[in-house]
Amino acid sequence: MDRALYRRLSNYAFVGLTAIATLIALTALVLILWSLLSKGLGGLDAKIFTMTQPAPGSEGGLSNAIMGSIMMCGMGLLIAVVIGVLAGTWLSEYGGNSPYGAAVRFLNDVLLSAPSILIGLFVYEIMVRPFQGFSAIAGAVALAIIAMPIVTRTTEDILSLQPSALREAGMALGASRAFVIRKVVWKSARAGLITGALLGFARISGETAPLLFTALGNQFFSVDPTQPMASLPTTIFQFALSAYEDWQRLAWVGALLIAVAVLSINIIGRVVAREARR
Amino acid sequence: MTDLPSHLSEEVHLAFPPSDRLAIEARKLDFFYGKTQALFGVDLPVERNKITALIGPSGCGKSTLLRALNRIYDLYPRQHAVGRILLDGHDVLADRKSLQRLREREGAIDEATMIRSPVDVAGLRARVGMVFQKPTPFPMSIYDNVAFGVRLYQRKSRAEMDVIVEKSLRRAALWDEVKDKLHSSGLGLSGGQQQRLCVARGIAVEPDVLLLDEPASALDPVSTAKLEETLIELREDFTIVIVTHNLQQAARISNYTGFMYLGRMMEFQPTEELFANPRGQRTRDYVTGRFG
Numbered sequence: 001m002d003r004a005l006y007r008r009l010s011n012y013a014f015v016g017l018t019a020i021a022t023l024i025a026l027t028a029l030v031l032i033l034w035s036l037l038s039k040g041l042g043g044l045d046a047k048i049f050t051m052t053q054p055a056p057g058s059e060g061g062l063s064n065a066i067m068g069s070i071m072m073c074g075m076g077l078l079i080a081v082v083i084g085v086l087a088g089t090w091l092s093e094y095g096g097n098s099p100y101g102a103a104v105r106f107l108n109d110v111l112l113s114a115p116s117i118l119i120g121l122f123v124y125e126i127m128v129r130p131f132q133g134f135s136a137i138a139g140a141v142a143l144a145i146i147a148m149p150i151v152t153r154t155t156e157d158i159l160s161l162q163p164s165a166l167r168e169a170g171m172a173l174g175a176s177r178a179f180v181i182r183k184v185v186w187k188s189a190r191a192g193l194i195t196g197a198l199l200g201f202a203r204i205s206g207e208t209a210p211l212l213f214t215a216l217g218n219q220f221f222s223v224d225p226t227q228p229m230a231s232l233p234t235t236i237f238q239f240a241l242s243a244y245e246d247w248q249r250l251a252w253v254g255a256l257l258i259a260v261a262v263l264s265i266n267i268i269g270r271v272v273a274r275e276a277r278r
Numbered sequence: 279m280t281d282l283p284s285h286l287s288e289e290v291h292l293a294f295p296p297s298d299r300l301a302i303e304a305r306k307l308d309f310f311y312g313k314t315q316a317l318f319g320v321d322l323p324v325e326r327n328k329i330t331a332l333i334g335p336s337g338c339g340k341s342t343l344l345r346a347l348n349r350i351y352d353l354y355p356r357q358h359a360v361g362r363i364l365l366d367g368h369d370v371l372a373d374r375k376s377l378q379r380l381r382e383r384e385g386a387i388d389e390a391t392m393i394r395s396p397v398d399v400a401g402l403r404a405r406v407g408m409v410f411q412k413p414t415p416f417p418m419s420i421y422d423n424v425a426f427g428v429r430l431y432q433r434k435s436r437a438e439m440d441v442i443v444e445k446s447l448r449r450a451a452l453w454d455e456v457k458d459k460l461h462s463s464g465l466g467l468s469g470g471q472q473q474r475l476c477v478a479r480g481i482a483v484e485p486d487v488l489l490l491d492e493p494a495s496a497l498d499p500v501s502t503a504k505l506e507e508t509l510i511e512l513r514e515d516f517t518i519v520i521v522t523h524n525l526q527q528a529a530r531i532s533n534y535t536g537f538m539y540l541g542r543m544m545e546f547q548p549t550e551e552l553f554a555n556p557r558g559q560r561t562r563d564y565v566t567g568r569f570g
Contacts, residue, residue: 172406173403173479173480185418
């Protein structure tokens with residue numbers, strides 16, 4: 001066969017394969033979104049946000065689960081951002097080249113891919129059993145441990161991208177290293193840091209396994225962090241497996257809410273990143 | 279210390295300014311990147327209120343020498359300097375570790391001339407400003423950029439700070455272009471303006487010495503000309519050391535020129551002298567464009 005023709009054909013074949021693969025991935029996403037919308041949208045009304053979860057057969061909403069998710073994800077993210085940003089800063093600015101730094105980075109990567117159910121069990125062992133009770137705090141800690149390596153990793157990556165001349169310029173004015181990091185480097189990397197936090201938030205907002213062992217779930221509305229607390233993923237887990245049709249419908253609505261939240265957080269993250277590049 | 283290859287040692291020609299007029303001075307300075315030696319016993323006397331230019335082919339050590347003068351290399355744990363750097367007679371390389379390295383090199387050092395006071399590196403850097411090859415405005419307003427260094431060391435009222443910011447921007451020949459947008463981001467300025475902003479930021483703290491590392495290499499000819507004018511005016515108040523690849527630039531603005539090669543100071547002369555009548559063969563070849 002003519003070489004040029006062969007090259008052209010093999011090129012077409014390759015482009016075709018990549019297109020098909022993309023199509024498969026996209027189809028899955030569209031199908032998921034479609035089933036969420038078709039089954040969840042119908043049940044979405046004001047009661048979802050105002051009423052707590054019902055007994056089977058009676059009216060109700062998901063307000064306890066929504067509140068619980070917001071509180072535990074919020075607390076978890078706060079912990080994860082404080083520790084993750086500091087750890088990432090240390091890796092990028094101070095100890096990243098030492099053997100200890102390499103070990104920290106490796107362990108962080110391990111933690112990044114650790115199964116979330118293990119993290120749930122770990123927090124169960126260190127917080128739930130000793131204090132003899134499930135609590136929202138334990139749930140938040142479990143979520144924090146999941147988000148922390150993400151924030152650490154993105155922080156290190158983003159800070160490493162900042163030009164060293166920026167640090168030198170700050171120090172050349174007589175500022176201390178810590179001062180330059182806080183006032184110049186962090187500021188310059190602001191958008192990336194926010195994106196990292198949002199990625200962490202998107203990741204933990206759908207986590208179920210770690211919450212089953214820690215926050216347990218709660219059929220009543222509660223904002224007491226020392227008590228068990230409901231959350232969207234655990235409620236979905238409970239309702240979707242139940243035999244009651246109205247509970248199953250609520251589970252679909254909850255799933256839709258999580259999907260919408262994750263989607264919008266991702267979009268916000270991208271917009272922030274793009275704005276900062278200008 | 280490695281000796282200079284013998285065919286080069288005949289080419290070293292140093293005509294230094296009188297030692298009582300120096301603002302900063304490097305003496306027998308060695309510099310190491312890890313185990314790699316980049317400077318070999320370099321002397322650099324910098325006369326007060328003059329512009330001293332450093333020229334030489336890439337990799338000859340001119341930027342390294344500049345970065346040693348304010349110890350900015352301290353940021354990188356594997357880099358170190360051995361020798362003396364005198365700022366107003368104070369040895370800025372007199373910290374314990376550096377002195378120990380000096381002792382190792384010299385066998386014994388003249389303890390009488392040693393300054394034992396601890397070296398305040400941050401304070402040193404406040405007295406020796408630096409401008410980099412690429413403009414490095416901070417991600418904050420033009421005003422805050424200029425005020426950044428001043429705020430580190432002094433508490434100023436708003437009015438006092440306004441005066442300092444305006445004065446610095448005027449001296450850097452940037453005031454007229456930015457006076458109406460002092461509170462917009464420094465990142466929004468053009469490359470040439472950003473570089474002059476960095477000059478303004480550097481001089482706002484009233485340093486004794488201003489170090490410039492190829493400050494015009496990322497600028498267009500018009501911006502370069504503006505920057506050069508600025509530097510010539512700044513000579514009145516500051517002592518300037520500039521590293522440049524642009525020989526015409528060195529000839530235009532500097533009073534002294536040092537030609538470096540392979541980590542050595544090969545020739546140091548008043549600028550006119552060096553360009554009109556280079557003593558060493560290497561220097562002659564370089565300034566006439568035959569190598570480098």
